Amino acid sequence: MRIDCITIFPEMFAPISQSIVGRAQKNGLFSFNTVYLRDFAVNDYGQVDDSPYGGEPGMVLRPEPLAAAIQSTHVKEDGGKVIYLTADGVPFSHKLASELSHEEHLVLVCGHYKGIDERIRENYVDLEISIGDFVVSGGELPAMLVTDAVVRLLPGALGHKESGETDSFAQGPLGWPVYTRPEVFEGKSVPEVLLSGHHQRISEWRRAESLKRTQERRPDIYEKLQIDTKFGTQ
Structure with a gap:
């Protein structure tokens, strides 16, 4: 997979070289490139924006630099997708990340x-994505979130001790509580069932805790799970 990110702040993407995403790059699972929008500026001063028609306050990124930057990636020839990170896009989700992980070329x-x-x-844009009902200063942070969520789903991106199959949203509900050593910490013990070695009981406990957490924290997801189960689509 190849991911190109069109930005006026390429230095913001240093974290992409770290952790699971950085390891995936080193292992050749995907390549990440920043495309500096000012390289396609409309004049020698590096201008890529202008005031909006209609007298609205603020500035708008001009179409000529953006078109040239997108064309420079050859994403259309590759059959890839151009994605615009915007507050009025479709909500980003695990399902959408999974779909995008099958693409060969993405331009953000x-x-x-x-x-x-x-x-x-x-x-030019094939898909518009929002990461939530709030506004941030630019698309760089959302682009990094989308990149991370997509890349970790690539085959081989997660090590043998890591798995995305039990992550929140991967199976529908949120994840269950997890524990590690020590067995007792500040007076609180690990649930006895997790120490039992009884795999069926542990599985049942995890499922129950997952649904409980989903009902408490994301009633919208819980309600959908109940509807899907009722009509046999779960």
Whole structure:
């Protein structure tokens, strides 16, 4: 997989070389590249933005630099997807991350200021993603979140001691509580069932705790699980 990120702040992406994502790069599972938008500026001053028509306050990223930057990645020729990170995009999810992990080439467009010219969204962007109902200063942090969520699902990205199969959302509900040594910490003990060695009881406990946590913290997901189970789609 190849991921290109169009940005005016390429230095923000240093964390991509760390942890699981960094290891996946070193192992050749994917490549990550930043495309510096100012390399495609409309003048010698590095201009890539301008004031919006209609008198609205703020600035908008111009279409010419963005179009040239996207074209430089050859993503369309590769059959890949151009993704714009924006607050008014579709909500990002584990399901969407899983779908994107099967793509060969992704281009992530990081907006700034008031966003990007609408004509780029209409002519070049295949998918628009939001990471939540809040606004951040630019698309760099959302792009890193999307990259991490997608890359860790690539075959071989997680080591043998790690698995995404039991992560929250991977099976539907949230994850269950986890414990490690010591057996007693500040007066609190590990649940007895986890020390029993009885695999069926442990499995049942994990499922019950997972559903309990989901019902308490994400009633929207819990309700959907109940509906899916009722109609036999779970």
